[in-house]
Amino acid sequence: MAVTETSATTVMNNVEAVRATLYEAMKNDDRTIIIGEDVGPRGNVFLITKDFIEEFGESRVIDTPIAEASIVGIAVGMAMEGLRPIAEIQFADFIYPAFNQIVGEAAKTRYRSNGEYTCPLVIRTPYGGGVRGALSHSVSIEALFYHVPGLKIVAPSFPADVKGLLNAAIDDPDPVLFLEHKKTYRLIKGEVPNGHYTIPIGKANVLQEGTRLTVVSYGLYVHWALEAAKQLAGEGLSVEVIDLRSIRPMDKETILASVEKTRKLLIVHEDNKFGGIGAEISAMVAEEALFHLDAPIRRHCAPDVPAMGYALPLEEEYMSSPERMAQAMRDLVAF
Amino acid sequence: MTDVGTRPATLDKRGLSDEQLLAIFRNMLLQRQLDNRGFQLNRQGKVPFALGSEGHEALQAGAAMAFHRGKDILAPYYRDLGLAVGIGLTPFEILLSLFARADDHNGGRQFPNHYSSKAAGLMSFSSILAAHIPHAVGAAYAIKYRGETGRAVLATCGDGTTSEGEWHESMNFAAIHKLPFVMLVENNGWAISTPLSKQMAEPEIWKRAAGYGLPGRRFNGLDPIETYAVVSEAMERARSGAGPSLIEGTCYRFLAHSTDDNDMTYRTREMVEEYRKHDPVPRFEALLIQNGLATKEQVDALRKDVLRETNEATDAAEALPYPVPADLYTNVYEGAWQPWQ
Numbered sequence: 001m002a003v004t005e006t007s008a009t010t011v012m013n014n015v016e017a018v019r020a021t022l023y024e025a026m027k028n029d030d031r032t033i034i035i036g037e038d039v040g041p042r043g044n045v046f047l048i049t050k051d052f053i054e055e056f057g058e059s060r061v062i063d064t065p066i067a068e069a070s071i072v073g074i075a076v077g078m079a080m081e082g083l084r085p086i087a088e089i090q091f092a093d094f095i096y097p098a099f100n101q102i103v104g105e106a107a108k109t110r111y112r113s114n115g116e117y118t119c120p121l122v123i124r125t126p127y128g129g130g131v132r133g134a135l136s137h138s139v140s141i142e143a144l145f146y147h148v149p150g151l152k153i154v155a156p157s158f159p160a161d162v163k164g165l166l167n168a169a170i171d172d173p174d175p176v177l178f179l180e181h182k183k184t185y186r187l188i189k190g191e192v193p194n195g196h197y198t199i200p201i202g203k204a205n206v207l208q209e210g211t212r213l214t215v216v217s218y219g220l221y222v223h224w225a226l227e228a229a230k231q232l233a234g235e236g237l238s239v240e241v242i243d244l245r246s247i248r249p250m251d252k253e254t255i256l257a258s259v260e261k262t263r264k265l266l267i268v269h270e271d272n273k274f275g276g277i278g279a280e281i282s283a284m285v286a287e288e289a290l291f292h293l294d295a296p297i298r299r300h301c302a303p304d305v306p307a308m309g310y311a312l313p314l315e316e317e318y319m320s321s322p323e324r325m326a327q328a329m330r331d332l333v334a335f
Numbered sequence: 336m337t338d339v340g341t342r343p344a345t346l347d348k349r350g351l352s353d354e355q356l357l358a359i360f361r362n363m364l365l366q367r368q369l370d371n372r373g374f375q376l377n378r379q380g381k382v383p384f385a386l387g388s389e390g391h392e393a394l395q396a397g398a399a400m401a402f403h404r405g406k407d408i409l410a411p412y413y414r415d416l417g418l419a420v421g422i423g424l425t426p427f428e429i430l431l432s433l434f435a436r437a438d439d440h441n442g443g444r445q446f447p448n449h450y451s452s453k454a455a456g457l458m459s460f461s462s463i464l465a466a467h468i469p470h471a472v473g474a475a476y477a478i479k480y481r482g483e484t485g486r487a488v489l490a491t492c493g494d495g496t497t498s499e500g501e502w503h504e505s506m507n508f509a510a511i512h513k514l515p516f517v518m519l520v521e522n523n524g525w526a527i528s529t530p531l532s533k534q535m536a537e538p539e540i541w542k543r544a545a546g547y548g549l550p551g552r553r554f555n556g557l558d559p560i561e562t563y564a565v566v567s568e569a570m571e572r573a574r575s576g577a578g579p580s581l582i583e584g585t586c587y588r589f590l591a592h593s594t595d596d597n598d599m600t601y602r603t604r605e606m607v608e609e610y611r612k613h614d615p616v617p618r619f620e621a622l623l624i625q626n627g628l629a630t631k632e633q634v635d636a637l638r639k640d641v642l643r644e645t646n647e648a649t650d651a652a653e654a655l656p657y658p659v660p661a662d663l664y665t666n667v668y669e670g671a672w673q674p675w676q
Contacts, residue, residue: 033480059480060480067500069501069504070504072469073470075473076469077474078473078474080470080474082477083476085473097500100463101466105470111444112459113451114440114441115666116459
């Protein structure tokens with residue numbers, strides 16, 4: 001963590017960390033523009049940018065028409081022309097109309113112009129379930145985008161990481177998809193250093209060291225994995241928990257070093273199992289560390305159905321829980 | 336579709352000088368020659384692909400004359416050879432793009448005609464229709480946001496592109512924010528094989544302007560002077576802070592969509608021959624000669640000069656190397672590319 005001016009810390013939750021970081025970014029650089037639906041007087045549906053419009057004006061806090069492709073597309077043009085836009089997609093589930101602008105345009109701008117044009121763009125969006133958000137306010141979208149070179153994807157879980165990584169995303173000269181798990185918005189609190197600091201994109205965080213098993217996760221499930229690991233610790237089983245924080249680029253070295261130590265790997269994510277982030281991590285570990293393994297790599301992920309339902313039993317069946325994670329950990333330790 | 340029609344006895348130059356009129360004509364000849372060269376090189380097996388702009392010469396040469404170099408931004412599409420050379424790209428740069436050489440602005444990465452030049456104010460774009468229109472609007476927003484005056488963004492597209500959602504979204508946003516933006520539609524009646532009648536129920540695209548609260552206008556894109564006048568007026572309006580416009584120039588597409596397209600599968604030779612009767616190049620040539628702006632000999636000399644320039648550009652570009660395999664790995668992100676990224 002590169003802290004430039006840290007006199008103290010402030011306790012805040014994830015959504016407050018997003019707000020504080022955006023506020024500082026707006027204060028520090030007038031090239032920064034926030035563009036999205038309802039980001040103005042309403043302050044976005046989670047009130048993240050509330051009062052921003054009074055302070056920074058309508059030209060910097062742009063309430064857009066309901067048109068996701070052009071929210072991102074216009075931000076791409078702003079970025080190509082020297083501004084530092086932060087585009088917001090109100091819920092990750094609404095990002096699909098903007099898919100081409102992210103994948104086909106933003107991610108390829110530097111490459112297709114051989115570096116003549118760049119796209120320093122941040123696309124922020126709340127994702128994830130456990131909030132009774134039903135089919136269209138609960139999805140995880142990371143696997144749809146992590147196949148794309150030229151794009152960076154960040155998904156922090158703790159308030160201090162939210163701030164450090166969002167600052168890094170804003171500073172980044174390339175497009176960054178910044179995923180905020182909406183259930184962690186108010187649920188997760190922590191100390192956040194005051195002042196400007198960044199956390200490098202692409203560095204995972206070993207949250208807890210252990211010897212019997214490595215668990216790799218990100219987002220809400222990191223918190224549940226920690227709870228599960230606590231249960232196992234009570235049973236005398238030491239689990240190493242890694243928070244990826246960045247999905248692309250991904251911290252290969254940290255994962256490999258951990259697997260070589262514990263010799264067992266469990267990947268836990270909220271997104272569907274098939275073709276998910278876990279598939280890539282599994283392949284990477286199989287390619288690079290197969291003979292360090294004492295057990296098959298396992299993935300504890302969502303079932304392959306389109307989304308979690310609105311009804312509580314449907315949501316609970318789709319999502320994992322600390323108890324289910326703990327069981328998956330026990331099973332793998334016992335292999 | 337309208338035509339040049341009967342000329343008044345005195346040529347209305349719409350503010351263009353004789354030199355500018357001749358520069359427009361030279362651009363038209365150059366377009367024709369470079370188009371021809373692309374198709375020749377393709378048939379010789381020297382380039383895998385080429386796109387032609389034949390039929391669009393007047394529209395693009397006239398529009399380019401309304402562009403202020405060093406100030407305005409152009410967000411073109413892939414049938415904008417005449418706009419590219421009209422705003423300052425050289426035939427050599429065009430040939431570098433055709434041959435996909437390392438020295439091309441995009442390093443030989445893109446299809447031909449997908450130009451990019453930050454120096455010329457030409458925004459990099461992809462082949463995805465309408466995806467560049469929001470970029471143009473975003474650039475226009477940046478200009479307005481920074482309080483820059485005397486600058487505007489000229490975006491172009493074909494008629495087919497106006498069916499895309501991003502086209503509509505961009506027009507809507509540009510109108511809401513009164514951006515320094517001009518949407519120029521080059522309506523040649525075809526989206527590869529799909530005729531206008533299958534693309535839209537209302538064939539006059541400019542009429543949509545009213546729906547966005549914008550001024551809209553249609554003009555004869557076979558007439559470079561009329562094109563210049565309409566584009567120039569819209570650009571001045573944008574530069575002065577009065578807001579965006581939607582303008583539509585009508586023209587024809589004489590060639591197939593590309594060297595990979597056989598247009599005889601969806602239209603007849605007779606139809607194309609009928610189009611050719613409205614060829615803007617000989618018509619403008621005749622106009623210049625009739626009005627004493629050039630002699631037949633001067634026109635012939637101009638043709639020779641354009642051919643010489645094209646030949647020299649061809650030889651110079653062809654002699655240069657391709658990108659090397661290692662170039663595949665650069666400019667994915669800033670800095671060095673890492674396999675795990």
